[in-house]
Amino acid sequence: MEPVRFISTTNVQPKNRTDQITRIELTPCDVQCLLIGPIQKGLLFHKPTPGYEEDLNKKQSLNLIQHLKASFSLTLDIFYPLAGRLAITENDGDNTTSFSVDCNGAGAQFVHAAADGVTVAHILDPVFVPDDIVYSLFLMNGVPNYEGRSKPLLAVQVTELVDGIFIGLTMNHSIGDGTSFWNFFNTWSEISRTGAKPSKAIPIFGREYLDGIIDLPIRIPFFNEQIQEKFLLPTEPLQQRVFHFRKEKIAELKSKANAQMGTSNISSLQALMGHLWVSITRTRHLTSSSTDDQETKYLVIVGTRQRLQPPLSDHYLGNAVLFGWATSTAGDLIKRGLGWAALELNRMVASQTEQQVKKFLEDWFDKPRLLTRSAVVRSHSFVTGSSPRFDVYGNDFGWGKPVVVRSGSGNKFDGKLTVFAGAEEGSIDFEACLSPHTLRALAEDEEFMQSVAV
Template identity: 25%
Template sequence: MKVKIESSKIVKPLYEDGEAPPARWVPLSVFDKVTYGEHVALIFAFRPPNPPNSEVELGLAKALAVYREWAGRIGDGPDGRRSVLLNDAGARFVEATVDAPMAVSLPSGPSPEVRRLHPRIDDGPVELVQVQLTRFSCGSLAVGFAGHHQIADGQATANFLAAWGLATRRLPLSPLPVCDRGTRFAPRDPPLVEYPHQEVEYRAPAPNKKCDVAVDEEEEEIGFGTAGHDKVKVHRMHLSKDFVARLKAQASSGLPPLRRSYTTFQSVVAHLWRAITAARGLGAGVTTKVRISVNGRTRMRPPVPRDYFGNVVLWAFPRSDAGDLVSRPVGHAAELVYRAVADVDDTYFRSFVDFAAEGEAEGLVPTADSEQAVLCPDLEVDAWLGINFHGLDFGGGGPFRVMPTYYPMEGSLFLVPSALGDGSMEAYVALFHNHLEEFKRICHKIT
């Protein structure tokens, strides 16, 4: 796929009255600072008809005026705290073309080529939002969106994308975002740290060590020196509606009569955790755990508004002996996932706020580390199942495909709902090449 960059510019907020508010610093919240300090890229594919780039650009400018943080810059504020400067410096807007139809150009599965559909994010761009519109000869449009994670979590990003679509269609932006990250999460007086947060959300800095990861520039795959583990590859696995239903039924079959069935998320994560563990060849005596994002909006008391713009995410860490995990039925793994996520409740979120806001994290670094290349024997799950990324609509309907960028971190797992809206989904699984072949052999077997 040959992508030709036609232009690259900065788009600044466009205010209805034409007058920009004064610049000001807004401190990042405790949840903003504990998450990944990097851009996260998504790809949206639209069939024609699509509006011209000028209308999409105008919509972006209007949306940035409402979601002003995206047009700012991250830095240390006057008080020394990590903050976002609301200075309307703008977002990056790239226009590109492909002289071929999307049907024959867009990779059918995870591929390094996908990275050509969004601006480069591995150099730490200063713009907190970077957008690339790639037009194909058939009239189809690929929108590559990269947003800095410390500004917004998945829910907040989806809200912004929906607003961008509304603005492009010249519709009112409603509901408006709740932008009070600097004051919302105040510690209690006196603070009450009830859970151990060091080595969970925060850890001591690791000593500097030389990274032994090599990158093959030709194939853009990550290489490792360990014999038998020479490549990490990403596999897209389709989970049909029928497969998900059978999986949920199998996972829930041993529950008592009055107990609710396991959710789609719990069942799918349990199944894939077991399959990946088996494919890796892990056995008794090895502990494996899963890092699962937990949205605190409905868990905190009082609840955080759904339209809050920022991060409200902590993590659950179900863990098990690998041999026990694989040898027992999928319902056992689903129960581990259920209990771990349930434990990240309002009490836990409040304990973390007190821990982080009272300086307990001083000198520590977040455990959310994007520079890890290999997670084995562990997993990290990014689930978009409850996030409406398909709500981005520029006027021709929602995207027919939504996917993460090519992200070959061994042990990473993305769960993406199908655009069909029928309960099916795609799982993007990154594993060592030799483990991936075994995973593909067993991943559709329900045990």
């Protein structure tokens, strides 16, 4: 394909923010993300009809790009810390570094681009995700989060295709998690569609929930010596495919998993993750020299907002997650099958209690540790982030709902299984990033593909 053509770049600042908070301290959940990459998710839309563009011009004397930029600025009035920069403080005397968000209104980046030869079908139709196209629709590829001291914490690239529009949003992961990311996206689309600021989307910036657990600011010893290892663009050959699971098939897997284990506790998502864990391990096992005693792990990023008492609001802007591992050997996992795998994931998620959250915060405060590639990316392991609860397909900017969601290059590696709500009610999509031979073997696995909507 021809390279994306950049038409304009604008530094967008909040217009009407109130300076109630000028600095926000980063928590352990925030700071641990400094060395990894940003969140990059984007939505593909069919191009608005000429009637929509004419109506927009009559009402507001704006074209589509100007309208999106104006509504983006209004959204920053609400989420004004995202227009700031990371503040990095070198503490005197103890060789430690502290981190906060300076809510200085420096601005977020808005880029208008065009992919002249790319159609909606070029993104939708291929069996494998066309990474060369999709990755070019996002900004700040390969930029680790700690560079937010000089680079924007939020950047959007609006790319005009031949017959569509792709809105690719990039958010510094030290500032927020998936819940924060989609709260911004949802609010922006609502403002764009309605022209008014929503009354129920006011984000919460305070860190009061940490009172009595740990003190801020966090002090990281020898930070500058740790930035050598970070999550950059993947170097190994990888391919991606989105597997779509319909509501009925998910219900079958859930029923089967619970019946096998004599329980009713396994959720739909846990059954689906167990199915993927067993199926991919089986295909890896058959296509490599793996032995039965090869360890395989599944890391699930678990939200903690509802695990705290009182619960932390979904509108809290920041990271509120724990990392839970389920572990087995390849041989045992394949032999025990779906029910056992799903129940192990269920038990791991259930173990992430309020007490576990507090223990993580206290332990981390005493011995800080940053996420690195070697700490997360392990042979024969899997990681699932995002959530089917996030409102992806409700993001109507004024000319219709998105066709599909895609993610950028940030934090991709062999075994990354990103989950999204499907376009159909009750359906779920998994974006599987795997080695090419594993992904091909998975597509030839009849047992697995029987569960996939083709």
